[in-house]
Amino acid sequence: MPELPELEALRIRMGPRLEGKLITAASVNPKKAHMLRYPVDDFARELPARRILSLTRRGKHLVFATEVGGGGSPRWLVINPMLGGRFQLEDGEVAVPATEVFTVRVEGRLEMRYLDFRDMGRIYWVSDCDGEVPGYAQLGPExxxxxxxxxxxxxxxxxxxxxxxxxxxxxxxxxxxxxxxxxxxxxxxxxxxxxxxxxxxxxxxxxxxxxxxxxxxxxxxxxxxxxxxxxxxxxxxxxxxxxxxxxxxxxxxxxxxxxxxxxxxxxxxxxxxxx
Ligand SMILES: [Zn+2]
CATH class of the missing domain: 1.10.8.50 (Helicase, Ruva Protein; domain 3)
Known part of the structure; x- marks a missing residue:
């Protein structure tokens, strides 16, 4: 199960490749759609045209801050990968593994794929992390x-x-x-x-x-x-x-x-x- 060091290394590696990038498409694997805590259609519809402002880490969560162009309505994609969640950052040409849960494509043909081979990861798409992600407001200092x-x-x-x-x-x-x-x-x-x-x-x-x-x-x-x-x-x-x-x-x-x-x-x- 990834803990602070694995997620921190991931943030350091992925952050510069994603921060500031415009999301051009998002899709959910129908076989894994049950893992998302909000309507799948909303996820696929709401992410595109947003920009990834930052990738940060809070405890065992990776937090993608996003914003619609022009500065309105920030929203956060918060992922706690738990036991079997992994991230893949690939050129869109590389085959998508069967464990894929969702894919976010950004400008420049780069794809961030979230994979999960245990289906235990927790994925939240929220406008208020403290209020909507269970346990988030109670987290102690890093x-x-x-x-x-x-x-x-x-x-x-x-x-x-x-x-x-x-x-x-x-x-x-x-x-x-x-x-x-x-x-x-x-x-x-x-x-x-x-x-x-x-x-x-x-x-x-x-x-x-x-x-x-x-x-x-x-x-x-x-x-x-x-x-x-x-x-x-x-x-x-x-x-x-x-x-x-x-x-x-x-x-x-x-x-x-x-x-x-x-x-x-x-x-x-x-x-x-x-x-
Ligand atoms: Zn010893």
């Missing part, structure tokens, strides 16, 4: 804004929550953008066990979380962008230290990496060097 927040504000925010650390990091009201994979990596970086309760943290351990969050997220964005062969649809996470590495050797201490939960959604950590 996880990569932690350094700007500062340690003391971070401590205050952290102490409002009682969860175990793993659940806390995944709680989008605490910070937006972290999910199952990066919460494992952040806790490994901070040397803390995922099932520790927030209230058990010593001040220096709170600081370790504060430092680990931006360090892990930043490194991941860099790793994704540095890989010229990175295929968004395959979501290569081989750069990770513990996530999905149950049974393998800990890169820090050599202990065997533990796994709880299912193979599909594992919780990985090292009992050798996380306390």
């Amino acid at each position: 996880a990569d804004s932690v350094p700007a927040m500062g340690l003391e504000a971070f401590r205050k925010r952290l102490r409002r929550f009682r969860d175990e650390l793993k659940d806390l990091l995944r709680n989008q009201e605490f910070l937006a953008g972290i999910g199952n994979a990066y919460s494992d990596e952040i806790l490994f970086e901070a040397r803390l066990l995922p099932l520790r309760r927030r209230a058990s943290l010593k001040p220096e351990e709170e600081e370790a979380v504060f430092t680990a969050i931006p360090a892990v997220l930043h490194r991941a964005v860099e790793a994704i962008l540095a890989n010229p062969k990175y295929e968004e649809s395959k979501q290569d996470r081989s750069f990770m230290a513990v996530h999905m590495k149950g049974g393998k050797t800990c890169p820090r201490c050599g202990h065997r990496i533990s796994q709880l939960g299912t193979n599909r959604e594992p919780l990985n950590f090292c009992r050798g060097c996380q306390l």
Whole structure:
């Protein structure tokens, strides 16, 4: 499931190719039309003749701001790709995969295709993100804004929550953008066990979380962008230290990496060097 780093890398890659462009056509795959949260006809009719003003990210959502020429009626296309949603930016000549949900064509024959092989992604076409996208108004600050927040504000925010650390990091009201994979990596970086309760943290351990969050997220964005062969649809996470590495050797201490939960959604950590 894409989290902040994957979506951030996607935004950095796709943004410059789409921002400022005029949408010339939009179409929906009839077999996947049930995934859209508004009438399909409206989507295909309303997008063309709009301009993509910006592509931003909010938590695990990619947000396309659009506007009709001349400045009227802004509307946002908000997509949370969930487990199986992927984006493809192609010349219109490249064949459309069967997993395509919708295609937005922009001037210059470029097509942005949203594909979904699990049909779980959430797609919203709204005039008010906070009011119309479920959970959007409740999102906490962006996880990569932690350094700007500062340690003391971070401590205050952290102490409002009682969860175990793993659940806390995944709680989008605490910070937006972290999910199952990066919460494992952040806790490994901070040397803390995922099932520790927030209230058990010593001040220096709170600081370790504060430092680990931006360090892990930043490194991941860099790793994704540095890989010229990175295929968004395959979501290569081989750069990770513990996530999905149950049974393998800990890169820090050599202990065997533990796994709880299912193979599909594992919780990985090292009992050798996380306390
Ligand atoms: Zn270890």
